[in-house]
Amino acid sequence: MRNPSGGSSSGIPEVVILRLPVYVRVLSQLSQEGVEVVSSRELGERLGVTPAQIRKDLSYFGRFGKQGRGYNVGYLVGELREVLGLDREWNTAVVGVGRLGRAIINYPGFSPEGFRMLAAFDADPTLLGANVGGLIVRGMEEMEKAIQEMDIDIVIVAVPGQQAQELIDILVTGGVKSILNYAPIAPRVPDDVRVRSIDPVLSMQTMTYHLNQLGVGRGRIGKKGRLGSPVSRFGGRLALAAGGRSSAGPLPFSLKPKPAAGQGPLSES
């Protein structure tokens, strides 16, 4: 495969793309505060990122700064918004109109950012025709056609885990290229499809490791009990005072699925 790393086929690393929206957000805020010029150092302090990283990230897309001075906030935010496609509107649909799906549809944060919620689908016939946040719930059999006709760009998956992979497969077959997945699974998709997963439980479970190392709240035993043998080894590296950093290491998964070729791996974000 041509593209050994995380970048799309242009030479821009995926990590960089993942940081841009954060830059945009902070820059927009600065702009609203009336700040006209900002240096990579100031921006870095505000974000907890090194100035060098910011400069290098931006350099992938152009030369937006002025030596000795910094970046014009309004200009830079505009350029970045254009790079990210945030100067456009994007059509989205939600599949799964349960508790979660309804919360998503009613979430007021998408629309101001240019994400138009245009359709909702659910397999439950009793929901059919219901009005949820201004959308009429449609059946699954309409989905593929409707997505194409309405020119949906991004589909938000909010169905139970058991049905999620199957749904995602259908979406992929139907030509959907971007999926925001709320189901607690590790979706598999082809290389040209992008999935981001939102999974609060996973996030919590990665924090418990560090709490555990800290020796926090010992004594509360879960009801779920061990599934395996009771032997407790720990590879020899007990590491008291695990402390550690909060900052983010690179994320969970990066691999290039060697075995199941043609399939993307675990989701991002």
Place this chain on the structure above:
Amino acid sequence: MRNPSGGSSSGIPEVVILRLPVYVRVLSQLSQEGVEVVSSRELGERLGVTPAQIRKDLSYFGRFGKQGRGYNVGYLVGELREVLGLDREWNTAVVGVGRLGRAIINYPGFSPEGFRMLAAFDADPTLLGANVGGLIVRGMEEMEKAIQEMDIDIVIVAVPGQQAQELIDILVTGGVKSILNYAPIAPRVPDDVRVRSIDPVLSMQTMTYHLNQLGVGRGRIGKKGRLGSPVSRFGGRLALAAGGRSSAGPLPFSLKPKPAAGQGPLSES
């Protein structure tokens, strides 16, 4: 700073910790399906990860497998749950009981995983005393004391962005070491505090970049308009047919905040 990379002070890379919960999830599923033994190859196919990565990840914590055979599913899942602290219960509290906070409190996914929702706080006096999903909403002035008395391990932040950093500062001062942040900000915390952020809009905004490269749905112009100059450069790397992979590159932020020393950078996950 001792710990140059992403790992906590033990030698275990943070990326590895971030993958473990996913392994646990798939292993639990296999266990329920009655599978008793699994090889790193099979596991890798199921997850979209190379077998070598799985073996190496597991090797940080012990030698759980058997040559020529694979891993005993029940045993492995038990060991990993112990490593992650998933064999215990964890006390959590929610701050911010608006639309989002209520959805979080009522989310049925936490409790089966051992996360006990024990308290809810909000600054809005009209919410004080209200019963939300079985929790009585308390005022912010009670928060710090209550968190300590109730032995809260993880605090979920669901307040508006403007108040989020201030709240997080208070939590940190109060000794909270793990925060799940739903506010659309890049929280700054000291190195010994862990934050994971959940930010659907950010996730969407990283996908639009690739859609844009694909030339999807050109012609829909956002209302928000450009903020900066109209000049449209693109650093020379136009990259048609951006295709690219869906798989996850490492995550957005990893840095070791060089400037603002002692502060953690952008959130994880």
Place this chain on the structure above:
DNA sequence: ATAGAATTGTGATGGACATCACAGGGGTGT
């Protein structure tokens, strides 16, 4: 004008981590 201070953009460097590749061990069938 000129000196000095600040800041960008980028080649070079280094570190973290994914992948490779193989020695060592174990199971199975004849």
Place this chain on the structure above:
DNA sequence: ACACCCCTGTGATGTCCATCACAATTCTAT
């Protein structure tokens, strides 16, 4: 009991990307 196949655990290797460090440029003050 032997031969064969399979699979783990891990040192060695390679890749990606964050950081460094500096030449080039711009602004400010005098």
